[in-house]
Amino acid sequence: MPMEKLSERIMFMPPDPAYDRPMLGYIKGDRFSIAIDAGSSEEHIRLFYSELEKEQLPLPELTILTHSHWDHSFALAYTNGLSLANEKTCSHLQAIAKTDPEELFRSYISEDYSFLRKEYKTPSSLDIRVPDISFRKSLRIDAGGITLSLMHVISPHTDDSTLILIPSEKILFIGDASSGEILSDADLESGGRYRKEELSSFIKTLRKLDATTIVHSHWQPVPAEEEISYLEGILAEF
Numbered sequence: 001m002p003m004e005k006l007s008e009r010i011m012f013m014p015p016d017p018a019y020d021r022p023m024l025g026y027i028k029g030d031r032f033s034i035a036i037d038a039g040s041s042e043e044h045i046r047l048f049y050s051e052l053e054k055e056q057l058p059l060p061e062l063t064i065l066t067h068s069h070w071d072h073s074f075a076l077a078y079t080n081g082l083s084l085a086n087e088k089t090c091s092h093l094q095a096i097a098k099t100d101p102e103e104l105f106r107s108y109i110s111e112d113y114s115f116l117r118k119e120y121k122t123p124s125s126l127d128i129r130v131p132d133i134s135f136r137k138s139l140r141i142d143a144g145g146i147t148l149s150l151m152h153v154i155s156p157h158t159d160d161s162t163l164i165l166i167p168s169e170k171i172l173f174i175g176d177a178s179s180g181e182i183l184s185d186a187d188l189e190s191g192g193r194y195r196k197e198e199l200s201s202f203i204k205t206l207r208k209l210d211a212t213t214i215v216h217s218h219w220q221p222v223p224a225e226e227e228i229s230y231l232e233g234i235l236a237e238f
């Protein structure tokens with residue numbers, strides 16, 4: 001799946017709905033490059049790295065997780081370089097890493113794990129890792145010629161959503177933050193269960209940020225105004 005370009009320095013490998021694999025982002029700095037999310041499995045991240053190699057782009061030396069959900073984090077064991085997430089994401093992954101793999105395999109994403117099973121045939125194939133570096137609330141990263149602004153925000157999807165804003169390009173990576181809570185395959189179909197307070201807070205956050213393009217993990221990039229209107233439509237239904 002070839003890389004798609006959002007600007008000279010920002011690219012992504014598109015999501016793959018057949019496996020529920022999220023997009024994997026790439027930011028090319030002069031001093032080092034950064035990936036957004038590790039992906040769901042070794043196969044997923046190998047695919048990403050092979051696309052980078054085809055484009056003669058250096059492998060990321062830092063991988064930032066948008067949140068702890070398995071499709072974004074379970075390939076952490078296979079990343080190049082260091083990894084980073086907010087402290088809540090790190091604590092969720094610590095708990096997951098301690099869980100018996102059989103139990104994890106059985107219970108992850110409630111009783112529905114069809115996509116997990118597509119990537120992992122046996123519980124013993126799971127190798128859960130915790131990011132190397134954690135941050136609280138916000139963090140600024142200068143990769144050389146491009147700066148990223150990370151924020152741990154309230155979102156309707158999880159309690160550990162990190163947004164990544166690249167102010168120079170007005171591009172905002174949101175992970176799954178604008179989806180509702182996903183507890184089953186049925187929630188995946190419907191876009192998830194929303195709670196009014198978190199949704200309202202998230203819309204306010206999006207309004208405050210100076211972004212023109214929003215990059216979802218499981219959807220194509222959209223204009224920020226379009227995203228805000230969509231979420232306001234959901235909020236109006238409460």
Ligand SMILES: [Fe+2]
Nearest residue numbers: 067069157176
């Ligand atoms: Fe998620």
